[in-house]
Amino acid sequence: xxxxxxTKDGWHCLHAYFQVQPGRHEIDRDxxxxxxxxxxxxxxxxLQTYAVxxxxxxxxxxxxxxxxLRLDAVLQEVRAAAGQALRPSxxxxxxxxxxxxxxxxxxxxxxxxxxxxGEDSPGYAARVAGYEKRLPAMNVQxxxxxxxxxxxxxxxxxxxxxxxxxxxxxxxFSRRSELMAEHATSGIKFAGRVSQLITASTGFDDWxxxxxxxxxxxxxxxxxxxxxxxxxxSANYAEFGPFYVGYVLPAEECLKHVRL
Ligand code: 76R
Numbered sequence: 001x002x003x004x005x006x007t008k009d010g011w012h013c014l015h016a017y018f019q020v021q022p023g024r025h026e027i028d029r030d031x032x033x034x035x036x037x038x039x040x041x042x043x044x045x046x047l048q049t050y051a052v053x054x055x056x057x058x059x060x061x062x063x064x065x066x067x068x069l070r071l072d073a074v075l076q077e078v079r080a081a082a083g084q085a086l087r088p089s090x091x092x093x094x095x096x097x098x099x100x101x102x103x104x105x106x107x108x109x110x111x112x113x114x115x116x117x118g119e120d121s122p123g124y125a126a127r128v129a130g131y132e133k134r135l136p137a138m139n140v141q142x143x144x145x146x147x148x149x150x151x152x153x154x155x156x157x158x159x160x161x162x163x164x165x166x167x168x169x170x171x172x173f174s175r176r177s178e179l180m181a182e183h184a185t186s187g188i189k190f191a192g193r194v195s196q197l198i199t200a201s202t203g204f205d206d207w208x209x210x211x212x213x214x215x216x217x218x219x220x221x222x223x224x225x226x227x228x229x230x231x232x233x234s235a236n237y238a239e240f241g242p243f244y245v246g247y248v249l250p251a252e253e254c255l256k257h258v259r260l
Contacts (some may be wrong), residue, residue: 001066001067001068001069001070005067005068005069006066006067006172007066007095007096007241008235009098010095010096010097010098010142010144011045011046011064011065011066011078011095011096011143011144012060012062012064012065012066012067012071012093012094012095012096013062013071013093013094013095013096013210014061014063014066014068014071014074014090014091014092014093015060015062015066015074015090015091015092015094015155015210015212016056016060016061016062016063016074016075016078016090016091016092016190016260017038017052017054017056017059017060017061017088017089017090017091017244018056018057018058018059018060018061018078018086018088018089019056019057019058019086019087019089020058020059020085020086020087020258020260021084021085021086021087022086023084024081025083025084025085026083026223027081027083027085027259027260028080029081029083029260031077031080031081032077032078032081032251032255032260033251033252033255034077035077036049036061036078036157036251036254037065037076037082037251039125039178041069042073043066043074044063044064044065044067044070044074044234045064045065045066045144046062046063046065046145046147047061047062047063047074047155047255048061048062048063048147048248049061049249049250049251049254050062050153050246050247050248050249050254051246051247051249051253051254051257051258052244052245052246053245053246053247054245056089056090056242056244057089057090057246058137058258059086059242059254059255059258060153060154060155060244060246061074061078062153062212064096064144064145065121067163068093075088075091076118082260083151084260086260088211090242090244092155092157092201092205092207092210093201093204093205094199094200094201094204094205094209094210095199095200095201096142096143096144096145096197097142097143097199097200097206098139098142098143099142099180099198100173101176101180101181101184102138102139103177103181105128105131105132105135105139107177108131109128110123112125112127112128116126118175119250121132125210142197145197147214148195148214150194150195150214150215150216150249151211151215151248152213152214152215152216152217152218152221152245152246152247152248153213153245153246153247154211154212154213154214154215154225154243154244154246154249155211155212155213155237155243155244156209156210156211156240156241156242156243156244157201157205157206157207157208157209157210157211157240157241157242158207158208158209158210158211158238158239158240159207159208159209159238159239160191160208160233160237160238160239161237161238161239166217166218166236166237168237179231179232179233180233182231182232182233183228183231183233183234186227186228186230186231187214187224187228190220190223190224190225190227193215193216193217193220193224194213194214194215194216194220194224195213195215195223196211196214196224197208197211197212198211198212198213199212206241208248209239213225214248218245220244230231
């Protein structure tokens with residue numbers, strides 16, 4: 001893409017939801033399947049389709065690419081191929097980022113010390129070295145994520161509130177960092193069962209972040225969202241938008257499921 005529409009180091013992200021419209025429709029099935037095929041020549045770097053439950057949407061598509069117009073082209077192709085059969089019902093525009101609360105190696109070491117682990121206590125050096133080794137790959141995953149192979153897909157947007165009694169944006173950075181460290185500690189307990197991607201949408205959409213969760217089982221979605229609501233950062237400062245839960249399937253299966 002032209003340099004003006006590239007982000008500095010992350011990717012653009014688009015979640016799009018469609019409702020099947022009643023009636024008989026002329027659809028160009030091959031073109032539709034090509035638009036939703038992650039292996040197609042002009043496909044975005046990442047593309048995943050899922051069957052969405054409930055009336056809010058029938059079909060969900062999540063895509064990521066350095067070029068935001070390549071993401072949008074997926075929607076244009078769907079429109080051109082499906083015509084009146086698929087009505088866009090929701091979309092969410094965001095970009096990937098490394099959060100300002102992801103600790104640097106120095107901050108990680110400081111945190112260990114604050115938690116009472118002396119510089120010469122056993123394990124200190126190994127933990128710092130381990131973090132230093134893992135961090136670059138973790139940041140690659142945050143910016144240009146591989147989508148995990150998990151069947152349950154959950155998406156919802158969220159804000160941090162700005163109420164007089166609880167204003168995230170008037171807290172000092174040190175306090176926000178502490179709260180996000182607690183949040184990360186509670187989230188890590190779901191490693192292997194739930195995989196999360198937080199994409200930033202301030203200036204791009206009506207909410208500040210998009211939360212994408214992939215899980216091995218539906219209960220894991222409920223459990224992580226419930227558990228993390230008790231994190232002080234969520235309990236006091238978070239506000240959530242609509243939730244979309246779906247099941248990851250190849251486009252062909254999704255279309256079959258929605259009788260198209
Ligand atoms: O990326 C990392 O793992 C570093 C630690 C971390 C950060 C910086 C982290 C860990 N999160 C971070 C940032 Mn998160 N997260 C959410 C939600 O439902 C809710 O209550 C809130 C929605 C979930 C479920 C979740 C899960 N996180 C953020 C931010 C951005 C803040 C900013 O930059 O201002 C938001 C909005 C947010 C929201 N988070 C984790 C998880 C999980 C499961 C983890 C642990 C991941 C792991 O390390 O395995």
